[in-house]
Amino acid sequence: MSIDEDGPFTVGAPLPLAHAPRGVGHLRGDRPFPQAAREALGDTQLRRNIGNATRTIRAKRAAVVDEVDDWEALRDAGAALKANTMARLPELLEQLEDRVTASGGVVHWARDAHEANRIVTDLVRATGEREVVKVKSMATQEIGLNDALADAGIAAWETDLAELIVQLADDLPSHILVPAIHRNRAEIREIFLREMAGVDPALTDEPRQLAMAARTHLRRRFLAAKVGVSGANFAVAETGTLSVVESEGNGRMCLTLPDTLITVMGIEKLVPTWQDLEVFLQLLPRSATGERMNPYTSFWTGVHEGDGPRAFHLVLLDNGRTATLADEVGRPALHCIRCSACLNVCPVYERTGGHAYGSVYPGPIGAVLSPQMTGVEDNASLPFASSLCGACEDACPVKIPIPEILVHLRARHVEEQAAHRRLPTGEAAAMATAAWVMSDPRRFAAAQRAVGAGRLLARDRGGRRSIRTAPWPLSAWTTSRDAPSPPTETFRQWWDRTRGEDRS
């Protein structure tokens, strides 16, 4: 960086990208998506659970969105506000830090998951406590905070019902909003009976009873807790105000009863002003749970005398977000407000569930966010885990152009591969051959004539002729798809036959 007359900070050569580090947190799977998906597809219970759940939320969302006359105007404003925020991120982050500090909070900065975990662990140790209560926070799942705390001998009790289920089952979340969506009531009952201390052995699988069991189990912890750990849905730069949007009340419990509150938040969660929340407070509940407004939203600014925690710490997290910001086409992935509307409309997610993506951010948004945070090559299969149907972009309350970013990331992956391999892949060779054929009209015409031979492979299927099996390498396509039978003549051949020499 250099100092010049435009101001103290100027960009010289761009800094190298700092991706989310390996070996910590949950942003990478252990298998590529196609492998993981194949296994998930075989789990009919999972498919039934997810299918029911997503179908239900889709209907609810559609109903409440329909009610809002200015929905599209809100989406436009939301998209622009987020882009505006990203473009002004440095000064807005500084403003946030200034306001939080002036209100009695302490701001910490974490370059990556390791640093964030260390900061939180040290803060908890400084209180002398050995346990914390947690409000659901995707950011803390992303960095693997619970594991890091456990390594330091600190127990982190999840208090969100779904996160509690996931924790008791020693599982990982499969959806960014409803993390235990892959579990049905019978499975949850079994988990509670097995893992919940003091639970009534006569517990049924009726959702109300299960929720009440969770209430009893957690209430003692809430009332005794000295340290709370949360994420944040929004942070207002103008005032230093933070917000948690929730349904159950566990957020309020963790935010107001303990002496010390530690909030971990991604740097992209900013909004410029208090009034700007008017856009997101309308977009988020309707997109997320299909409600006009969620039961509880809390706002706090630093420390409030006589009301709530006496110590407040805000940990601002990078962990691959600046790497994402550096890609102009991929940057809108940071606009995500974590509503999960895209997951609920995605035909791929509906069939595979979240675990197949290997990251705590699954589904369409995960397919564009996870690879950018980790570096595309560490999540190379995710941009391809899509049919590019575009339902996600239509559902997104802030209009993130997910299909465009997916295609862009696919190209980045192909370029990475080309840069590092001495021999081209089969796909690259096929593309090069196709380019060669299509760059000459006579070669192209010859290829069109040859394609007719494919009709020999076609079989009758329900009154239409299609190719169900083709020899390798085309078999890679036909194992799960039917190709239409080539016509008896191509358009060009028909034109020549019927129009003859008239080529005007």
Add this chain to the structure above:
Amino acid sequence: MSARDDVLARVRSALGRDPAVPEVPRGYRGADDDTDDRSTRLDQLVDRLEDYRATVLRVDADGIADAVARGLDGAEAVVVPPGLPDAWLPVGPRIIRDDGLDADALDQLDAVVTGATVAVAATGTIVLDGAPDQGRRAITLVPDLHVCVVLADQVVATVPEALATLDATRPQTWISGPSATSDIELDRVEGVHGPRTLVVVLVEGQT
């Protein structure tokens, strides 16, 4: 370099020299846009609250204490914020003025009665911001029954209007019905943590 310097440097580097700062189109209904008349607003608020299965009691200024009594439904020990008007309180239950009761003490109480700062008709939301007649956040969280007195003048039509009236730096709780979860098969269950019963006393006419 500190982590702060590092992160900010990375952000600036990522954005490049002169990042385009888009204008924000504000075509949606804002705080200043014409609102519905008062009776439409009140009816809509009641409709939304009942949709969330909160109980709504509509009264005039003379009927507050009676409505609060009905809402308390026999609760024996009731906590109230230091600034709650005496005139709103019925005879009968033991009334405890909050003076920093700890969580266990709050857990022994049956109910809480508060006022509110603003209510949003479109979403059925009631906002508490720690004013003297609302108190600190813990008292509306731990007891199982919350009776909330909302004056008709406090009701606005939309979320943007509500934000415009509120002080961002006050500790706020926005309540839209009793607590709920849909985490189990998306089956909505009410009353997980937080009060399982919410009663709203909506006061029309002069107070």
